[in-house]
Amino acid sequence: MNSIFTEEKPEILIQEDGTRIDGRKPDEMRPISIEVGVLRKANGSAYLEWGGNRVLAAVYGPREVHPRHLALPDRALIRCRYNMAPFSTEERKRPGPDRRSIELSKVIREALLPAVFVERFPNTSIDIFVEILRSDAGTRIAGITAASLALADAGIPLRGLVSGCTVGKVGDWLVLDVGHEEDMWGDADIPLAMIMETKEITLLQSDGTLTPEEFREALDLAIKGCTYVYELQKEALRRPYIAVEKEVKGEE
Amino acid sequence: MKKSASSKAEFFVKDRELVLPGQALAKGSLKPDKGVYVDEEGVVRSYMVGLVEISNERVGVIPLRGGYVPKAGDLVIARIEKMSQRIIFADINSYCKAIMIVPRPEPRRGGRRHSLLAKYEALAPGDVVLAKIMSYDGVSNPLLSIKGEGLGKLVGGSLIMIEPSKVPRALGKRQSMLQVLKQKAKCDIIIAQNGIVWINSNDPKVIGAIEKALRKIERESHLSGLTERIGQLLDSLLGRKS
Numbered sequence: 126m127n128s129i130f131t132e133e134k135p136e137i138l139i140q141e142d143g144t145r146i147d148g149r150k151p152d153e154m155r156p157i158s159i160e161v162g163v164l165r166k167a168n169g170s171a172y173l174e175w176g177g178n179r180v181l182a183a184v185y186g187p188r189e190v191h192p193r194h195l196a197l198p199d200r201a202l203i204r205c206r207y208n209m210a211p212f213s214t215e216e217r218k219r220p221g222p223d224r225r226s227i228e229l230s231k232v233i234r235e236a237l238l239p240a241v242f243v244e245r246f247p248n249t250s251i252d253i254f255v256e257i258l259r260s261d262a263g264t265r266i267a268g269i270t271a272a273s274l275a276l277a278d279a280g281i282p283l284r285g286l287v288s289g290c291t292v293g294k295v296g297d298w299l300v301l302d303v304g305h306e307e308d309m310w311g312d313a314d315i316p317l318a319m320i321m322e323t324k325e326i327t328l329l330q331s332d333g334t335l336t337p338e339e340f341r342e343a344l345d346l347a348i349k350g351c352t353y354v355y356e357l358q359k360e361a362l363r364r365p366y367i368a369v370e371k372e373v374k375g376e377e
Numbered sequence: 378m379k380k381s382a383s384s385k386a387e388f389f390v391k392d393r394e395l396v397l398p399g400q401a402l403a404k405g406s407l408k409p410d411k412g413v414y415v416d417e418e419g420v421v422r423s424y425m426v427g428l429v430e431i432s433n434e435r436v437g438v439i440p441l442r443g444g445y446v447p448k449a450g451d452l453v454i455a456r457i458e459k460m461s462q463r464i465i466f467a468d469i470n471s472y473c474k475a476i477m478i479v480p481r482p483e484p485r486r487g488g489r490r491h492s493l494l495a496k497y498e499a500l501a502p503g504d505v506v507l508a509k510i511m512s513y514d515g516v517s518n519p520l521l522s523i524k525g526e527g528l529g530k531l532v533g534g535s536l537i538m539i540e541p542s543k544v545p546r547a548l549g550k551r552q553s554m555l556q557v558l559k560q561k562a563k564c565d566i567i568i569a570q571n572g573i574v575w576i577n578s579n580d581p582k583v584i585g586a587i588e589k590a591l592r593k594i595e596r597e598s599h600l601s602g603l604t605e606r607i608g609q610l611l612d613s614l615l616g617r618k619s
Contacts, residue, residue, distance in 0.1 A: 168444065188472050247515060248473065280441075285399020286398055359397055362397050
């Protein structure tokens, strides 16, 4: 945005009154819209737009495990693949798994795992696919949010939906839902995912430095963000059913 | 023991309400039914997207999404895949394959057993059978059997797949929906628990109408008054002749 040729660090990331580089207030989220059940062939799916992020999540399963020897006799095997499309970033992203996407696959898997009743489906696998079509900071959290909806859409028993949000530190400010520039040049970045109904935190990472007080404050802010995301998730899951209901009632 | 049932239950939802995974349904002395779990604080929560069912101190959730989970006693429509001398593998539209064990031939033991053996011997890979799940423990493959009247190879007719979670709705209370479908289509219909529907008809008009009706059931399964609407739909599609 600052240079035509290369991205450079903007001079001011956050103004003195707390206005952020993209015009948001410190505790303001980017716009989010979610749609559930977008893929016909998957057992469950969700499409999420979160700021500039575009994420497609699909769930297959429970199904037979291939290769067979990976099957667990007492519970379902949960596998997750996080993948960025070559066209998802500014420069072409070299396709295929790399260090970062392997790590994020693991992180997303482990953020969703505590929510799933895996012991109900022994000897099977539940495969989660998270495809990033366009990335704009906070894709892991967007991926978790979308994948948990895809799991619910697939009818897989869940302790609750997993909602995610990030908090960052920019200068002296703690900001909710880190944007692209803040992610690149901010001072700290904390992604958090939790099962809102049972208040269990399933993912908490921290990159950068914060004081203990700041960290506690950041955690509270992130939970506030998650609560907001959770409401949107619930609304998205209900929407198709309500739409059909309205349609049928309109006919009568 | 029974005293605990004397109600102190508190409900957070109404009967037939749409609930989501993790949603708190009730608290207190209740019997958790299917589709729910009880958390550490004793709150009964749904574990899937579905409709709440409350009856006599019981809370359960009828799923609106999800694949078929085999259960002993279920009638399923299966497709024969692999066969060996003693074991037949069948696809039951679930996350695991089902097996059938061919009974040992026992000569001179009356005609009955022989006819059962003949039933098994008549099967070939690719055949579609109506079978019953005899046992399933959740770990090994479910065991199927075609012993019993009406069970066995399905000859002729057409197959339609529906979402397994919508089968209870397609059958209706005391099979009321199935009765409507059968009456209007004027042919035999079997709705198996695993989401496969067999229509004993070769009339494309009838099959098309039934498929439309089934899709409508899938779409509107969370709403009431569906049986009536399906009746009307079939009347308009097949023409009122009764």
